[in-house]
Amino acid sequence: MARIPLRISLVVLAALLVVAGLTVSGILVSRAMREDLFRRVDSQLSAAVQTWARPRDPKLANQRGPASARRPPSNFYVRVALGEGVMVRSNDSGFNPDVRSVEDNPAEHVGPVTVPSVEAGGPEWRVIKSSNPHGESIVAMPLTLVDETASRLVRLQLTVGIVVISLMSLLSYLLVQRSLRPLRRVEETAHAIAEGDLDERVPESSPHTEVGSLANSFNLMLARIQEAFAAVEASERQARASEEKMRRFVADAGHELRTPLTSIKGFAELYQQGAVTDADDAFRRVNDEATRMSLLVSDLMMLAHLDADRPIERAPVKVSELALEAVHSALAAAPDRIVELEAPDPSPVVLGDHPRLMQVLRNLINNAVAHTPPSASIMVSVIENPASHTVRMQVADDGPGLTEEDKKRVFDRFFRGDSSRSRGANGAGNGLGLSIVSALVAAHGGQVGVDSEPGHGATFWVDLPAASAAVGKAAYQSVSS
Incomplete structure (x- = not known):
C-alpha cells in the first residue's frame, strides 16, 4: 500500500466499504423477504x-368437499383421505410433492415443512398435514413464486x-x-522553491478544510522563510556597504590626517637640521597644521558619536x-x-x-562662505510652515552653484565640490561639514x-519638526522671562 497513490487507496477503500455494506444489506433484505414469503405461504x-x-x-x-364448486386454486396440491377410504385429490401444477415424510409422521398436525418434488427438476413444496375424526388432509404449495421473487430481488440488488x-x-x-489538488499545488510549489523561486505561493483555499489549512500554513511558512532570506540578504548587503563605507572612511581620514602630519614632520625635520631661517613662521605653520588636525579629529569624533545613535538633548529652541x-x-x-537674515517675530520653536x-547653521554658513567668491551674498532665512508642522532653516548664496553630480554627493563624507566653486579665506575644509549637518538633522528627526x-x-x-503650540508658547515665555 505504501507504493499505491493516496487517491487510489482512498477510492479502493471506499469501494470495499460500499461493497461490504451492500452485501450485508442484500443478504439481510433477501433473507427477510424470503422469510416473509414463507410466512405468507x-x-x-x-x-x-x-x-x-x-x-x-x-x-x-360431494356437496362441500374439495371437489365441489369451491375447488381450491390451481397452484395448490390437495389430498384428503376420508374415513371410509374416500380419496379426494387436486393438483394442476404438473408436479407432485414428495409427501411420504409427512404421511409417515403419526402426529395429527405436521408442518408446514419443505419437501422436494417427486419428479426430477420439479420445484420445492411447502407442505402441511392436518387430521381429525373424519380423515386426513395434506395441502402443499409449490415455492416457485417464492424462488422467482427471491431470484429477481437478488438480480435487482446485484444490478x-x-x-x-x-x-x-x-x-x-x-x-x-x-x-487533493491543493496538495499537488503544494508539491509543485515546493519543487519551484527548491529550484530557487522563493516568490512562489500555493493558491489560497478554504481554511476550513484540512488541505486548505495545510496550504495556508505552507504559505505562511514560505513568507517567513522569504522574510528571513531577505533579512539575511539585506544584512549582508548592509554589512558589505558598511565595510566598504568604513574602508573608504578610514582611507579618507588617513589621507586627511597624513597631510597635516607630513607638514608637521617636515617642519620639525627642517628645524632639527637648522634649515629654518624663521623659527616663528615655522612654529606658526606647525600650529596651523595641528589646529587643522585637531578640528578633523573633533569632526570625526562627532560623526562617530552620531553613528552610535546616542541620544541628544531636547529642549525648546527659538529658531529666529x-x-x-x-x-x-x-x-x-x-x-x-555679506550675510543677511530673514526671520519671523515671534520666533518659531523646535525641540x-x-x-x-x-x-x-554655522556649518551651512561656513560652507557658503568657503565655496563662493567674496562678492557673493549669503541669505539666512527662517520659515515656518504650519501646514506641514515644520520649521525651515535655509542658507542661500548667489555663487557658482552645484552640478547634478555634486548635488547627489554633497552630503557624503570627505566630499569636496568641483574646483569651479571658488574657495574663500576659510579654505576648502576637510569635507566633513555637510556630513555633520546631515547626521545632526537626522538625529533631530528632520530632513x-x-x-x-550651475x-x-x-x-x-533644513526642515525640523515644529514644537506643539503649548510647548512653543511655554518655551517662548520661558525664554522671554
Missing part, C-alpha cells in the same frame, strides 16, 4: 387445512449494487482528485534667535562678507539640542537638502 396452507381442505363427513363430501459502486467509485475519484546668533558669528569671522542646531543649478547659486535647507 404457510398462512395460506394453515387457512386451507382449517377451512375448505379440512376433512369432513363423507356424506357431505443496483454494480451501478452504485461504479458511480460511487467515479464520484469518489473525482472528489478525491479535487480535494538661533539664526541671528549664527549670522553674528559668521560676520565676526568674515567681516568682509532640539541648541549647540548642535547652532553647529548645523536636509539642497536646491541648485551658475545660479545654491540653497541648502
Whole structure:
C-alpha cells in the first residue's frame, strides 16, 4: 500500500466499504423477504387445512368437499383421505410433492415443512398435514413464486449494487482528485522553491478544510522563510556597504590626517637640521597644521558619536534667535562678507539640542562662505510652515552653484565640490561639514537638502519638526522671562 497513490487507496477503500455494506444489506433484505414469503405461504396452507381442505363427513363430501364448486386454486396440491377410504385429490401444477415424510409422521398436525418434488427438476413444496375424526388432509404449495421473487430481488440488488459502486467509485475519484489538488499545488510549489523561486505561493483555499489549512500554513511558512532570506540578504548587503563605507572612511581620514602630519614632520625635520631661517613662521605653520588636525579629529569624533545613535538633548529652541546668533558669528569671522537674515517675530520653536542646531547653521554658513567668491551674498532665512508642522532653516548664496553630480554627493563624507566653486579665506575644509549637518538633522528627526543649478547659486535647507503650540508658547515665555 505504501507504493499505491493516496487517491487510489482512498477510492479502493471506499469501494470495499460500499461493497461490504451492500452485501450485508442484500443478504439481510433477501433473507427477510424470503422469510416473509414463507410466512405468507404457510398462512395460506394453515387457512386451507382449517377451512375448505379440512376433512369432513363423507356424506357431505360431494356437496362441500374439495371437489365441489369451491375447488381450491390451481397452484395448490390437495389430498384428503376420508374415513371410509374416500380419496379426494387436486393438483394442476404438473408436479407432485414428495409427501411420504409427512404421511409417515403419526402426529395429527405436521408442518408446514419443505419437501422436494417427486419428479426430477420439479420445484420445492411447502407442505402441511392436518387430521381429525373424519380423515386426513395434506395441502402443499409449490415455492416457485417464492424462488422467482427471491431470484429477481437478488438480480435487482446485484444490478443496483454494480451501478452504485461504479458511480460511487467515479464520484469518489473525482472528489478525491479535487480535494487533493491543493496538495499537488503544494508539491509543485515546493519543487519551484527548491529550484530557487522563493516568490512562489500555493493558491489560497478554504481554511476550513484540512488541505486548505495545510496550504495556508505552507504559505505562511514560505513568507517567513522569504522574510528571513531577505533579512539575511539585506544584512549582508548592509554589512558589505558598511565595510566598504568604513574602508573608504578610514582611507579618507588617513589621507586627511597624513597631510597635516607630513607638514608637521617636515617642519620639525627642517628645524632639527637648522634649515629654518624663521623659527616663528615655522612654529606658526606647525600650529596651523595641528589646529587643522585637531578640528578633523573633533569632526570625526562627532560623526562617530552620531553613528552610535546616542541620544541628544531636547529642549525648546527659538529658531529666529538661533539664526541671528549664527549670522553674528559668521560676520565676526568674515567681516568682509555679506550675510543677511530673514526671520519671523515671534520666533518659531523646535525641540532640539541648541549647540548642535547652532553647529548645523554655522556649518551651512561656513560652507557658503568657503565655496563662493567674496562678492557673493549669503541669505539666512527662517520659515515656518504650519501646514506641514515644520520649521525651515535655509542658507542661500548667489555663487557658482552645484552640478547634478555634486548635488547627489554633497552630503557624503570627505566630499569636496568641483574646483569651479571658488574657495574663500576659510579654505576648502576637510569635507566633513555637510556630513555633520546631515547626521545632526537626522538625529533631530528632520530632513536636509539642497536646491541648485550651475551658475545660479545654491540653497541648502533644513526642515525640523515644529514644537506643539503649548510647548512653543511655554518655551517662548520661558525664554522671554
